[in-house]
Amino acid sequence: MRTPYFLIDETVIERNCKILDRVRRESGCKILLAQKAFSCFDTYPLVARYLDGTTASGLFEARLGKEKFGKETHVFAPAFTDEDMAEIVKICDHIVFNSKAQLLKHHAICRKHGLEISVRVNPECKTQGSDIYDPCAPFSRFGIKVQDMDDEIASRVDGLHFHTLCQQGLEALEKTLAAFEQRFGKYIKGMKTVNFGGGHHITREGYDVDGLIKLIKDFKSRYGVQVYLEPGEAIVLNAGTLVSTVLDIVHNERDIAIMDTSAACHNPDILETGHAYTPPIRGAVAKGHLYRLAGNTCLAGDVIGDYHFKTPLKVGDKVTFEDMALYTMVKTNMFNGINLPSIYVKRLDGRVELLREFGFEDYVSRLGKKT
Numbered sequence: 001m002r003t004p005y006f007l008i009d010e011t012v013i014e015r016n017c018k019i020l021d022r023v024r025r026e027s028g029c030k031i032l033l034a035q036k037a038f039s040c041f042d043t044y045p046l047v048a049r050y051l052d053g054t055t056a057s058g059l060f061e062a063r064l065g066k067e068k069f070g071k072e073t074h075v076f077a078p079a080f081t082d083e084d085m086a087e088i089v090k091i092c093d094h095i096v097f098n099s100k101a102q103l104l105k106h107h108a109i110c111r112k113h114g115l116e117i118s119v120r121v122n123p124e125c126k127t128q129g130s131d132i133y134d135p136c137a138p139f140s141r142f143g144i145k146v147q148d149m150d151d152e153i154a155s156r157v158d159g160l161h162f163h164t165l166c167q168q169g170l171e172a173l174e175k176t177l178a179a180f181e182q183r184f185g186k187y188i189k190g191m192k193t194v195n196f197g198g199g200h201h202i203t204r205e206g207y208d209v210d211g212l213i214k215l216i217k218d219f220k221s222r223y224g225v226q227v228y229l230e231p232g233e234a235i236v237l238n239a240g241t242l243v244s245t246v247l248d249i250v251h252n253e254r255d256i257a258i259m260d261t262s263a264a265c266h267n268p269d270i271l272e273t274g275h276a277y278t279p280p281i282r283g284a285v286a287k288g289h290l291y292r293l294a295g296n297t298c299l300a301g302d303v304i305g306d307y308h309f310k311t312p313l314k315v316g317d318k319v320t321f322e323d324m325a326l327y328t329m330v331k332t333n334m335f336n337g338i339n340l341p342s343i344y345v346k347r348l349d350g351r352v353e354l355l356r357e358f359g360f361e362d363y364v365s366r367l368g369k370k371t
Helices: 010-027 041-048 059-069 082-091 100-112 151-155 170-188 209-223 360-364
Strands: 005-009 030-034 053-056 072-076 094-097 116-120 159-161 193-195 226-229 240-251 255-259 289-294 303-309 318-322 342-346 352-356
Touching (some): 005 010, 010 030, 010 041, 010 209, 010 342, 030 072, 041 059, 053 059, 059 072, 082 100, 094 100, 094 159, 100 116, 100 151, 116 193, 159 170, 170 209, 209 226
Parallel strands (some): 005 342, 072 094, 094 116, 116 159, 159 193, 193 226, 255 289
Antiparallel strands (some): 005 240, 240 255, 240 318, 289 303, 342 352
16 A cells, blocks of 8 residues: 555444434434535445434535435535525525525525525634634634624524534533523524534543533423534544655754655644644654654645654654544645545455545646646
8 A cells, every 4th residue: 555545444433423323312413424524425324324414514515415425414604605505505405604694695595495594603602722713713704693693583594503612522512502592592492403513522532422412402401402413523533544654864953754745735734723733643652762754845834743753763664643534635735746645444344445546637637627
């Protein structure tokens, strides 16, 4: 298997899905796959055994969910073009608008096609440190604040939607839900649905699953609504690796290993967060031989991170990055003409199957006329 390559483990996906299925069954909620985190549709038939459908961030994701997953298809975007809306209403079951203006603009065509409609609201409840992933941060473009909510909006929708979490536990949801009820409580009882959004790390070790089930049941009993969750990471948490090879080792005050993978091309979250996030590496230790792992692009800041290893790295060594199914394949790019990692899947029966290899035609097809 030529590096770099992603390897997706269906056994781990199924384990995660069984935890989510328990939440569904015991709480009465519905759970959707947030495709923005993971869109490897070859695994959708497995996930579809356990979940209720997909949620999308635009037309293409919505179409992917409809065609490859089936079941319910939900979509949210900060704004929709008329051209996209004409297609979305043909394939979606539920649409979430971000503003009153968007709701009023597209309301009629959605009702004509029988879609359920929600609006996204902003509970103004900050529970995380980094503004880059926080929809409740100052100047956020996401969701209607309570002072802008009115009876006209409420009369035109079937549901309310908030999404404020990122890789968080039950405590953050409890705090957010309390703020949501305090601000929007008078509107909730007239709704059919309330969507708690994503960012719930339900399948993470130590997550209070029993507490989540109780919270959802209590909310449903108070308001008589259908509750939705739409996790992305929780579905594929720890279900993927990215295997890379050391191409060269240079020295500039410290040893720097040049890899055949790249933060800029294959894991942009590293650079987006300013290295607040760095991927775990199999076999790395707390103290040992120190290396800075860097990509093979012309970007000076294409740095993956600093890691310690028990033994010195050599050219040709394989390095395995863990927890690589989420927010990696969906964000990869071909900057500098760097090729994309191949995608393999390890089936439930242990077979390893190649799903996709990439090459020059994939690169050139994005930049000019098809030949």
